[in-house]
Amino acid sequence: MYRIAVIGGTGPQGRGLAYRMALAGHTVTIGSRDAGRATEKAEEIAAKIGTDTDISGAENASAVADADVVILAVPWDGHAELVSSLAPDLGGKTVISCVNPLAFDDHGPYGLTLEESAAEEAQRLAPEAAVVGSFHHVAALTLWKTDGPISHEDILVCGDDQEAKGVVMDLAATVTGKRGIDAGALRLARQLEPLTAVLINVNKKYKTRSGVAITGVEGKS
Amino acid sequence: MYRIAVIGGTGPQGRGLAYRMALAGHTVTIGSRDAGRATEKAEEIAAKIGTDTDISGAENASAVADADVVILAVPWDGHAELVSSLAPDLGGKTVISCVNPLAFDDHGPYGLTLEESAAEEAQRLAPEAAVVGSFHHVAALTLWKTDGPISHEDILVCGDDQEAKGVVMDLAATVTGKRGIDAGALRLARQLEPLTAVLINVNKKYKTRSGVAITGVEGKS
Numbered sequence: 001m002y003r004i005a006v007i008g009g010t011g012p013q014g015r016g017l018a019y020r021m022a023l024a025g026h027t028v029t030i031g032s033r034d035a036g037r038a039t040e041k042a043e044e045i046a047a048k049i050g051t052d053t054d055i056s057g058a059e060n061a062s063a064v065a066d067a068d069v070v071i072l073a074v075p076w077d078g079h080a081e082l083v084s085s086l087a088p089d090l091g092g093k094t095v096i097s098c099v100n101p102l103a104f105d106d107h108g109p110y111g112l113t114l115e116e117s118a119a120e121e122a123q124r125l126a127p128e129a130a131v132v133g134s135f136h137h138v139a140a141l142t143l144w145k146t147d148g149p150i151s152h153e154d155i156l157v158c159g160d161d162q163e164a165k166g167v168v169m170d171l172a173a174t175v176t177g178k179r180g181i182d183a184g185a186l187r188l189a190r191q192l193e194p195l196t197a198v199l200i201n202v203n204k205k206y207k208t209r210s211g212v213a214i215t216g217v218e219g220k221s
Numbered sequence: 222m223y224r225i226a227v228i229g230g231t232g233p234q235g236r237g238l239a240y241r242m243a244l245a246g247h248t249v250t251i252g253s254r255d256a257g258r259a260t261e262k263a264e265e266i267a268a269k270i271g272t273d274t275d276i277s278g279a280e281n282a283s284a285v286a287d288a289d290v291v292i293l294a295v296p297w298d299g300h301a302e303l304v305s306s307l308a309p310d311l312g313g314k315t316v317i318s319c320v321n322p323l324a325f326d327d328h329g330p331y332g333l334t335l336e337e338s339a340a341e342e343a344q345r346l347a348p349e350a351a352v353v354g355s356f357h358h359v360a361a362l363t364l365w366k367t368d369g370p371i372s373h374e375d376i377l378v379c380g381d382d383q384e385a386k387g388v389v390m391d392l393a394a395t396v397t398g399k400r401g402i403d404a405g406a407l408r409l410a411r412q413l414e415p416l417t418a419v420l421i422n423v424n425k426k427y428k429t430r431s432g433v434a435i436t437g438v439e440g441k442s
Contacts, residue, residue, distance in 0.1 A: 107406050115334060152436045156419065184422030185328050191415045198377065198412050199435075201405030206441040213434040214420075215373045220427040 002171070005067035007031040007060055007074055007086070010041045013098060014073030016143025017135060017175075019045050021071075022055040023147060024174040029056055031063030038063070064089040069096065069167065071135070072122060076101040079118055083125045091128030094164040096171075097189065098135040100196040108201050111194020119158070119189035130164035132157060133189030136196050138175060139209040149177025153211035156181050158188040179221075181214050223392070226288035228252040228281055228295055228307070231262045234319060235294030237364025238356060238396075240266050242292075243276040244368060245395040250277055252284030259284070285310040290317065290388065292356070293343060297322040300339055304346045312349030315385040317392075318410065319356040321417040329422050332415020340379070340410035351385035353378060354410030357417050359396060360430040370398025374432035377402050379409040400442075402435050 004021050008014040009030030022028040022045055030045075032038035038057030046055050057063075064070050064086055070093050074082055079099055083090075099118035102109050116124070119133035134157040142150060155172035157180040159165040165182065172180030183192060195212070202210040225242050229235040230251030243249040243266055251266075253259035259278030267276050278284075285291050285307055291314050295303055300320055304311075320339035323330050337345070340354035355378040363371060376393035378401040380386035386403065393401030404413060416433070423431040 107408075110406075110408055111412050113334070113336060113411070158419075181423060182426050183419045184426070185331075187328075187331050188419055188422060190334070191332050191412075191419050194412045195416060198379075198404045198409055201409060202402060202435060202438060205403050205405070206438050208437040208441050210438055211436040213436050214423060214431050215434050216429040216431040217423060217427050220429050 001026050002069045003027045003067045004069045004071060005029045005031050005063040006071045007063065007082070009073065010037050011073060011075070012140035014071070015041060015045065016140045017071055017073060018055065019048065020143050020175050022053050023049055027054040029058050029063040029066060031058060031060040033060060035059040060086060061089055067093065069094045069171070071096045071098065073098050076118060080121060080125060083122045087126040090126040093129055094167050095122060095126065095129040095131045096135060096168055097122050097131055097133050100136055100193050102194065102197050108204065109197040111197045117187070117189035117193050119186055119193070123186060130159070130161035131186060132159035132161070132164050132168045133186060133192055134158070134168050134172065134180060136192050137199060137212045139211065142209050142211065143175065150175055151177045152213060154181050154214045156183040156192055156212070156214070158183040158186055158192060160186045181217055222247050223290045224248045224288045225290045225292060226250045226252050226284040227292045228284065228303070230294065231258050232294060232296070233361035235292065236262060236266065237361045238292055238294060238319070239276065240269065241364050241396050243274050244270055247395070248275040250279050250284040250287060252279060252281040254281060256280040281307060282310055288314065290315045290392070292317045292319065294319050297339060301342060301346060304343045308347040311347040314350055315388050316343060316347065316350040316352045317356060317389055318343050318352055318354050321357055321414050323415065323418050329425065330418040332418045338408070338410035338414050340407055340414070344407060351380070351382035352407060353380035353382070353385050353389045354407060354413055355379070355389050355393065355401060357413050358420060358433045360432065363430050363432065364396065371396055372398045373434060375402050375435045377404040377413055377433070377435070379404040379407055379413060381407045402438055
């Protein structure tokens, strides 16, 4: 079991991941700029789980300080500033970026054209951290509304630190009931992050909560 | 049934798609710069199918001229020149781009950072065509080695011309046995094309031929 800080845990994706991680027995700290809001969100999640669970709220830097694993579930807007401010505390930790740099206009969502992904930006700004890109694609509401394994979806994991990537591939089973899929080096986050725009388009078109599965991998390792 | 030209039909992805389209009863013309190579490839496919089938080879412009639907299955290198040269013949046709702008180095494949996708480039260079981005993700060898529906994978389809997009969503059933998934506007090709880099990484890591499935869409329309 890990001590997991979810930065941006008051937002939908962060809330969903924090819920699932706490439900699985991990020690979870919701991080926010506002410790009061973080504590409120932690209480909401604890109440949903009902049984004895280890979830609390704290200001971001304090949430990070106590964690082995940090999940960045923050908006793209303000991402660089936030990571820079936390960088001294992220060193030596496994940092999971599920940030999606998207934009929206009258034609729906689309991926921003960037020289580096959010995950690569986080790695550049916090060079002592082991940044892994993952958990971009499971819908926030699917996480929040499901308490069993979301076994028909896959969690794709990319990163340059093999040990940290392995930790995240294992953590993926908390959500799907099966190990995450190794999607390659950290730079592949450029492909994983904006794929979320496709899923949001599909959700609107088909009135559903879509997800991604990778075929041909089951039973291989 | 459509008259389909497969430009780049002598390459693996084009060969696979040409095979499956001919197998389903469409009239297929393999296009190449070299009509002789195109004809050889058409004969290879006809021999594999065995029964009476309507597949032939021609020089690119001639292949396009006779077609209702044109599949661009060409390398990214040289893409702009090729599309420009064919543009006068592409007007009024449904043009399917399955081009993947990837690069490879010691760390494997990755998506190129581009201002526009290959599909958008084709649309810009052939403004009278109805360009649709699709068929990026089914592995060339899966297409070639399978004669039944590849029902565990999905074909994602993006485009701005709704009628052409509908044609391609229907054609997707030729490969998977089910209608393709509407992934949104043509600009979403920026997300679909480089996702192939993720799949190639997964193939190498897991020694498999991976594919993409979108969950939560079955039974919705």
